[in-house]
Amino acid sequence: MKDFLSKKAKSITPYVAGQQPSGENIIKLNTNESPYAPSKRVYDAVKSITGKNLRKYPHPNGGDFRESAAKYVNMPIENVFCGNGSDEVLAFAFQAFFDKEKKLSMPDITYSFYPVWADLYDIPIKRIPLNDDLTINIEDYFFCSGGVIIANPNAPTGIALKKEKVELIVKNNPENVVIIDEAYIEFSGELVCGLVKKFDNLLVVRTLSKSQCLAGIRAGFAIGSKSLIDGLFRIKDSFNSYPVNSLTSAAAAAALDDKAYYDKISKKVIETREWTQKKLEELGFYVPKSSANFVFVKPKGISAKEIFEKLRAKGIFVRWFDKDKVRDFLRISIGTDEEMKKLISCLEIIINKEK
Amino acid sequence: MKDFLSKKAKSITPYVAGQQPSGENIIKLNTNESPYAPSKRVYDAVKSITGKNLRKYPHPNGGDFRESAAKYVNMPIENVFCGNGSDEVLAFAFQAFFDKEKKLSMPDITYSFYPVWADLYDIPIKRIPLNDDLTINIEDYFFCSGGVIIANPNAPTGIALKKEKVELIVKNNPENVVIIDEAYIEFSGELVCGLVKKFDNLLVVRTLSKSQCLAGIRAGFAIGSKSLIDGLFRIKDSFNSYPVNSLTSAAAAAALDDKAYYDKISKKVIETREWTQKKLEELGFYVPKSSANFVFVKPKGISAKEIFEKLRAKGIFVRWFDKDKVRDFLRISIGTDEEMKKLISCLEIIINKEK
Numbered sequence: 073m074k075d076f077l078s079k080k081a082k083s084i085t086p087y088v089a090g091q092q093p094s095g096e097n098i099i100k101l102n103t104n105e106s107p108y109a110p111s112k113r114v115y116d117a118v119k120s121i122t123g124k125n126l127r128k129y130p131h132p133n134g135g136d137f138r139e140s141a142a143k144y145v146n147m148p149i150e151n152v153f154c155g156n157g158s159d160e161v162l163a164f165a166f167q168a169f170f171d172k173e174k175k176l177s178m179p180d181i182t183y184s185f186y187p188v189w190a191d192l193y194d195i196p197i198k199r200i201p202l203n204d205d206l207t208i209n210i211e212d213y214f215f216c217s218g219g220v221i222i223a224n225p226n227a228p229t230g231i232a233l234k235k236e237k238v239e240l241i242v243k244n245n246p247e248n249v250v251i252i253d254e255a256y257i258e259f260s261g262e263l264v265c266g267l268v269k270k271f272d273n274l275l276v277v278r279t280l281s282k283s284q285c286l287a288g289i290r291a292g293f294a295i296g297s298k299s300l301i302d303g304l305f306r307i308k309d310s311f312n313s314y315p316v317n318s319l320t321s322a323a324a325a326a327a328l329d330d331k332a333y334y335d336k337i338s339k340k341v342i343e344t345r346e347w348t349q350k351k352l353e354e355l356g357f358y359v360p361k362s363s364a365n366f367v368f369v370k371p372k373g374i375s376a377k378e379i380f381e382k383l384r385a386k387g388i389f390v391r392w393f394d395k396d397k398v399r400d401f402l403r404i405s406i407g408t409d410e411e412m413k414k415l416i417s418c419l420e421i422i423i424n425k426e427k
Numbered sequence: 428m429k430d431f432l433s434k435k436a437k438s439i440t441p442y443v444a445g446q447q448p449s450g451e452n453i454i455k456l457n458t459n460e461s462p463y464a465p466s467k468r469v470y471d472a473v474k475s476i477t478g479k480n481l482r483k484y485p486h487p488n489g490g491d492f493r494e495s496a497a498k499y500v501n502m503p504i505e506n507v508f509c510g511n512g513s514d515e516v517l518a519f520a521f522q523a524f525f526d527k528e529k530k531l532s533m534p535d536i537t538y539s540f541y542p543v544w545a546d547l548y549d550i551p552i553k554r555i556p557l558n559d560d561l562t563i564n565i566e567d568y569f570f571c572s573g574g575v576i577i578a579n580p581n582a583p584t585g586i587a588l589k590k591e592k593v594e595l596i597v598k599n600n601p602e603n604v605v606i607i608d609e610a611y612i613e614f615s616g617e618l619v620c621g622l623v624k625k626f627d628n629l630l631v632v633r634t635l636s637k638s639q640c641l642a643g644i645r646a647g648f649a650i651g652s653k654s655l656i657d658g659l660f661r662i663k664d665s666f667n668s669y670p671v672n673s674l675t676s677a678a679a680a681a682a683l684d685d686k687a688y689y690d691k692i693s694k695k696v697i698e699t700r701e702w703t704q705k706k707l708e709e710l711g712f713y714v715p716k717s718s719a720n721f722v723f724v725k726p727k728g729i730s731a732k733e734i735f736e737k738l739r740a741k742g743i744f745v746r747w748f749d750k751d752k753v754r755d756f757l758r759i760s761i762g763t764d765e766e767m768k769k770l771i772s773c774l775e776i777i778i779n780k781e782k
Contacts, residue, residue, distance in 0.1 A: 076604045076628055077658045081523045086664030089487060100483075109478030118674065119474050123464030126643035126678070128455075129636070132444060156511055159667040167547075168436045192522075192665045249431045273431055281484070288481035288673035303432045309441030310547045312514040318643035319473065319674040323481070 080192070087188045090391050099414060101405040102389040104227075104256075104366050106285035106341070108408075110323075111333045114286065117326035118319055130318040133305070134293075136325035137316055141293045144328040145265045145278075151295055153304040154324075156315040158255060158279035158292030161304070162221075163189050164311070165275055165294065168303035169249040170195045174218025179208055181398055183227045183253065202229070202397075206360055206368075210237045214244035223253040225260055228393065228403040230362030232260045239267055242274045249300065251275045258283035258338045259345070260363030265295045272297040282365055283338050284327040291316070291324040341365050345406045351416045355423055366405045368398075374423060376402045382422045388415055435547070442543045445746050454769060456760040457744040459582075459611075459721050461640035461696070463763075465678075466688045469641065472681035473674055485673040488660070489648075491680035492671055496648045499683040500620045500633075506650055508659040509679075511670040513610060513634035513647030516659070517576075518544050519666070520630060520649065523658035524604040525550045529573025534563055536752055538582045538608065557584070557752075561715055561723075565592045569599035578608040580615055583748065583758040585717030587615045594622055597629045604655065606630045613638035613693045614700070615718030620650045627652040637720055638693050639682040646671070646679040696720050700761045706771045710778055721760045723753075729778060731757045737777045743770055 075082075090103035134141075134154030142149040155161035166189040170176050178186050180199040190197045200212045206229045213220050220241065225232040233241075242250045254276055257263055265276045275296040281287040294304060308315060316324075327334070349359050349367055356372035371379055380392035380402060391403040406412065430437075445458035489496075489509030497504040510516035521544040525531050533541050535554040545552045555567045561584045568575050575596065580587040597605045607619055609631055620631040630651040636642040649659060663670060671679075682689070704714050704722055711727035726734055735747035735757060746758040761767065 074602075074627060074654075076524055076655060077661070078522065078524055078526045080526075081658045081661050084661060084665045086661055087668060088664075089484070089668040092484060092487065103484055105484065106482050108482065110481050114481065115476075115478070118476070121470075121473070121643075123470070123640075126465050126469065127461050127463065127640040129444070129447060129458055129460065129642040130645070132447065156670060156672075157667060160670070163666050167433065169431055169433055171433045171435075188665050192662075247429075272429060285478075285482040287484040288476075290485065290667075290669055290672040299429075300431060303436045306432070306436050306439060306441055307547075309443075310439045310543050311518050312512060312645075313442060313444040314645055315511060315515070317511075317645040317672075317675060319678065320672060323674065 084191050085188065087185045091389060093389055097387050099388045099407060099411045101407050101411065101415065102391045104282055104405045105287045106282060106337065106365070107411060108285050108337050110285040111327055111330040113326040113330045114323045117322040121319060121322055125318050130314045130316060130321060132313050134316045135321045137291060137321040140325035140328040145295050147265065147268065147295055150298050151268060151301055153294045153301045154316050155292050157281065157290035158253065158277050159185065160315060161277050161292045161294045162253065164304050164307040165251055166190065166193050166195060167307045170219045172196070176219045176221060177213055177216040178221045179226060181206065181229060183223050186221055207231055208233055210241055213241045216245055216248055219249045220245055221251040221253065223255065225256045225363040227256065228398065229360060229368045230364040230366055231360055232262065232363035235262045235264050238264045242267060242271045245273065249273050249275060251277060253277045255279045256282055256364035259342055259365045268295050268297065272299065275300050280324055280327055284334055285337065286323065286327055289320050289323045291320055341406050344409055344412055348406060348412045355419055366403050368401050368403050370401050376400050379422055383418060386418050388418055439546050440543065442540045446744060448744055452742050454743045454762060454766045456762050456766065456770065457746045459637055459760045460642045461637060461692065461720070462766060463640050463692050465640040466682055466685040468681040468685045469678045472677040476674060476677055480673050485669045485671060485676060487668050489671045490676045492646060492676040495680035495683040500650050502620065502623065502650055505653050506623060506656055508649045508656045509671050510647050512636065512645035513608065513632050514540060515670060516632050516647045516649045517608065519659050519662040520606055521545065521548050521550060523662045525574045527551070531574045531576060532568055532571040533576045534581060536561065536584060538578050541576055562586055563588060565596050568596045571600055571603055574604045575600055576606040576608065578610065580611045580718040582611065583753065584715060584723050585719040585721055586715055587617065587718035590617045590619050593619045597622060597626045600628065604628050604630060606632060608632045610634045611637055611719035614697055614720045623650050623652060627654065630655050635679055635682055639689055640692065641678065641682055644675050644678045646675055696761050699764055699767055703761060703767045710774055721758050723756050723758050725756050731755050734777060738773060741773050743773060
């Protein structure tokens with residue numbers, strides 16, 4: 073068969089998302105989804121969409137979703153950009169702000185989609201090693217030769233940088249765009265989007281997949297100076313005029329408008345995380361302090377891969393990365409209390425068998 | 428203010444979509460949306476989505492939408508790719524199949540997003556002039572030096588190529604991928620997706636925005652050989668793991684499953700188009716035979732721009748392109764019978780005043 077692919081399509085190594093197993097008795101702790109249902113208002117909003125709305129193109133700039141996102145972060149609407157998941161927003165940002173001539177700095181251990189986008193858009197990268205305790209040394213990111221991207225809290229470590237440390241990185245890169253990917257920020261509490269008012273070069277990216285329990289609708293947004301937001305629009309309008317559809321816009325807006333519900337959900341996830349952390353430590357795991365809806369943990373006396381496989385055999389899916397420096401770790405999403413109790417019971421059996 | 432945009436973001440000229448005016452008494456004939464509501468089944472499908480579905484990521488490959496699309500075109504599922512509107516599918520195809528070293532051939536008058544994608548991905552283009560009667564001379568597309576993209580029916584002309592002519596273009600480009608963008612095909616009747624079984628190098632792209640009355644959900648798909656579909660997946664998985672969300676997938680699948688409803692809708696649009704064509708000809712317009720849900724028409728004795736502006740002042744939006752070769756034309760989407768009667772009445776007044 074003839075090979076019709078472009079050089080680019082042949083050379084890239086696509087991102088591999090966590091498995092999406094289906095089945096009744098599966099405990100899915102591998103993709104950092106919320107174990108809780110979204111706000112009831114989301115369903116009301118979706119149900120209220122009429123035929124008139126769906127036959128017409130959606131608002132090109134995100135419509136209600138954009139308005140609600142602006143209110144949610146207390147910023148003018150011109151500082152907000154909406155996309156088809158934070159993945160799309162980030163892919164646009166890579167094209168809008170980074171060039172072939174300058175290396176993009178990122179931690180060596182971080183969201184593994186970053187190097188994939190860099191490769192897709194021919195952006196060279198500089199991978200900066202984390203400290204031995206998996207934390208970020210902020211001085212490593214001062215006066216970089218090109219842009220900077222950091223997930224905060226970082227993934228898959230779950231470790232967060234304090235707001236003042238993020239501010240120092242942004243301040244010490246006056247010539248570069250700094251992207252702070254806050255996918256998991258609502259499980260830690262230190263939002264940095266207010267810094268956007270102070271720094272023209274800061275883009276903060278958020279998602280509704282985790283804290284708004286809406287991975288299924290693919291909604292993400294960015295907050296930044298008007299000039300950065302305009303840059304995102306230039307790329308968006310050269311790619312897809314309407315990436316956020318009418319159903320997504322209605323659902324996302326309704327979720328962002330129900331802060332009270334989601335504050336409760338995030339609080340519950342944090343409680344369950346603290347309980348899980350304690351139990352895992354009792355089982356001998358090394359558990360760096362997580363600020364996310366997952367924990368990143370290193371077992372003792374048994375390999376992470378073995379636990380990963382044994383859990384999967386019992387219908388519990390966690391994430392194991394076959395990569396240097398993190399091969400000894402497992403990333404475990406925080407589920408319901410019941411799910412985490414089952415996980416801990418299974419781990420007790422697996423670990424005690426090894427002893 | 429400092430300029431943080433990449434060279435690419437600065438150099439591109441984004442696509443400009445038709446205006447989306449809002450208001451009660453507006454007649455919107457400028458973006459080729461359907462004047463009719465989508466199938467009732469679409470709403471039933473959307474309403475039936477439960478919280479469980481939305482908290483989890485959607486199926487990475489389109490799920491039910493992909494299955495229904497495969498059934499709809501009577502092809503195996505491995506030959507189908509789903510995306511966030513045919514715009515996203517086309518953007519992926521440009522990256523997957525076209526290179527910087529080879530010119531992509533397209534008509535000089537065609538969907539104006541094609542040159543925008545080419546520019547975004549550094550693909551050089553060869554614009555091949557249409558014949559004076561706005562038709563495509565197929566021999567111009569034989570043995571091209573790179574890929575080929577043709578909208579069939581072409582936009583904004585509405586003129587279709589016969590299936591055997593499309594086949595000749597595909598056959599006479601054994602080294603190149605030929606993309607046939609069938610956004611408007613259901614208003615003409617000559618589907619070419621069956622040719623995919625015969626030719627490895629043919630990618631057919633479809634949308635639910637026009638014939639399925641679902642511009643608001645952004646759903647499009649492609650049909651091609653397994654190797655072309657795999658190429659699209661490589662790009663998709665390097666850009667956004669889940670571009671089709673759970674709501675979109677459910678809505679798109681339900682629409683494609685209700686062929687009986689949509690066959691009636693397309694038939695009605697065609698009837699209204701024929702009536703409109705006749706009336707416009709009576710008013711002195713030159714109207715090339717349309718195979719789409721719009722007509723592309725040239726007025727006599729008055730400029731297209733003047734009619735465009737006068738119609739807008741009366742709340743009727745049509746599309747006028749301020750571009751060489753088409754500046755004398757208007758593109759008018761086919762609305763309901765009532766809308767088209769109002770259009771014709773307004774045109775009668777505008778034209779008679781000029782006399």
